[in-house]
Amino acid sequence: MTTDATIRVHGLEKSYNDLRVLRGVDFDVAPGSIFALLGSNGAGKTTVVKILATLLGQDAGTATINGFDVATQPQNVRESISLTGQFAAVDEILSGRENLVLVAQLRHLKNPGKIADDLLARFSLTEAGGRKASTYSGGMRRRLDIAMSLIGNPPVIFLDEPTTGLDPQARIEVWQTVKELADNGTTVLLTTQHLDEAEQLADRIAILHQGRIIVNGTLAELKALLPPATVEYVEKQPTLEEVFLAIIGDDSDSVGAHTVRDTTTNSEER
Structure with a gap:
């Protein structure tokens, strides 16, 4: 365990009726790093993310984000994080730029148009910004989804199997985006069942199996x-x-x- 961890998880447990999903999960994530939580379907990866994102309560154990406890300080945690789920949560009726502007407005941020334009440029979507999101490729849609997650500059982002359903080229595009996030100082917790994805992206990899972290390292x-x-x-x-x-x-x-x-x-x- 490190003393300056942005994410700290200790003894996390969660059960659904008689099914024990998490059996004492422990890990730390260093600031500005990419941490991959690797495991098969049903290993408990999404459950961990939901607890860290304050969407689900744990049965036992503790978890902190930026020093805030997920159970007792959920509002502070939510202000520190962003979550991108397994499928892109974009409004296909709106253009890419309109999606970004809408989220900025919902967050009550100043200059939502400038925020949208800056993110379009950052994610190489400027030329497509005026098009409806329904016309985007899978990789473009996922990049837009991640861009929407970054509005407000959260220091921590959770990516829950971000390349689900994408073709190889789109996966590479998303990988590059994730690397750029960490290069810019964002702490990334990535869940995946793709071994090559963890190998390509992660500074550290933890293997979650039968509700426990059985190995954690570079x-x-x-x-x-x-x-x-x-x-x-x-x-x-x-x-x-x-x-x-x-x-x-x-x-x-x-x-x-x-x-x-x-x-x-x-x-x-x-």
Whole structure:
């Protein structure tokens, strides 16, 4: 645990009737970093985000955002965060610019037009700003959704599986947007079930399995949990997928050791 964490979660528990979804979740997120909460469907990722966003109460444990307790200081927490869900929450009847202006007006901010124009430029949507959001591609719509979440400059943003349903190119666009958020000082908590997404984006990765964080570290630290690669000619580092499956286990128990295929050929075979 760090002393200057923007997000701090300790002993978080949540049950739905007899179903224990969270069984004592602990993690910290450093300021201006991207923290990936990685897990399969039903692991409890969205439940964690809902508790942190004050949309759901926990049964036990504590969580603070910017020093504010999510249970006892929910209003302060809400003023510190923004949440982007699994599907873009844009009004398709309005243009991209009108969506942004509307949110700025609802937040009672000055100069909503300038705020909208600045965000359109920041997210490379200026040329599309006058078009209805219904004409946007999946990547453009998601970028607009994230732009709307940033109105008011929240220091913390939660992205709950932000690339759900997007094609590969749109995913890359969203990845770049997320990296830029952290570069500009925003603390990002990202939930995903896509291993490559966590590998591409996160400064730290926590694997949530059966309601608990079973490992938490940098990509290099997670890779170091596996035995060294068997080296014949070229060393092959483990992928995050291999780390993930080795930690949580699978039915075949086929993960846990990895070898390197010899791709060389001798001169007689060429």
